[in-house]
Amino acid sequence: MRFTGRWDNHSRPSYDDVVCWHLMLGGHATVRAAAATVQQRLARFTGLHMTPPQWLHVTVLRVGTAGLVTQDDMSRMVTRAQAELDRTAPIAVTLQRVFYHPEAIALSVSPGSAIAPVLAAARIATREVLGPIAGDSEKDEWLPHLTLCYSTVEQPAAPVIAELGSTITACEATIDEVSLVVQDGSEDQWNWRVVGSARLLGGRGAPSV
Numbered sequence: 001m002r003f004t005g006r007w008d009n010h011s012r013p014s015y016d017d018v019v020c021w022h023l024m025l026g027g028h029a030t031v032r033a034a035a036a037t038v039q040q041r042l043a044r045f046t047g048l049h050m051t052p053p054q055w056l057h058v059t060v061l062r063v064g065t066a067g068l069v070t071q072d073d074m075s076r077m078v079t080r081a082q083a084e085l086d087r088t089a090p091i092a093v094t095l096q097r098v099f100y101h102p103e104a105i106a107l108s109v110s111p112g113s114a115i116a117p118v119l120a121a122a123r124i125a126t127r128e129v130l131g132p133i134a135g136d137s138e139k140d141e142w143l144p145h146l147t148l149c150y151s152t153v154e155q156p157a158a159p160v161i162a163e164l165g166s167t168i169t170a171c172e173a174t175i176d177e178v179s180l181v182v183q184d185g186s187e188d189q190w191n192w193r194v195v196g197s198a199r200l201l202g203g204r205g206a207p208s209v
Contacts, residue, residue, distance in 0.1 A: 078196035168183030
């Protein structure tokens with residue numbers, strides 16, 4: 001296996017200037033500590049762009065180009081997603097298995113199937129407000145993962161795999177909200193802003209969003 005440059009691939013949908021649904025995990029101390037440990041081990045390798053601690057995330061759904069999604073659209077999507085998640089309880093997940101992709105190194109989120117209601121809520125909210133989502137299909141398999149770093153150049157993966165192996169010490173986290181995020185500018189600049197979040201309330205009643 002070889003890594004390739006994340007931003008050299010122009011065949012996939014761009015994540016520059018877009019709106020996305022994300023599970024924002026940078027505020028979870030356990031996740032932040034686990035990511036820091038792995039990133040420290042990777043620091044000696046060149047050609048790797050690390051995800052900033054505050055923006056550690058699991059991408060749920062790419063909504064579309066930021067310039068085409070209005071503030072009213074985003075507010076309506078958050079409100080609709082909240083209605084879908086009012087009765088969904090927070091979800092306990094584990095991050096342990098290291099996932100190697102040609103463009104990135106990530107931690108798989110397990111059990112991925114447990115987060116399916118969050119993806120369903122994001123899809124329903126987005127489609128009801130904006131219509132069909134380009135490039136998204138319910139037939140596509142969703143593999144939830146938290147990206148630790150991206151490869152910026154073509155390089156062999158074997159030395160990195162030898163350093164990290166296939167697993168890390170298990171990290172537990174609880175998913176209790178999904179956030180709508182605007183990613184201004186190029187993806188590698190991390191100029192993000194959270195415009196709203198829908199909480200997993202488990203029937204406890206809806207808060208303001």
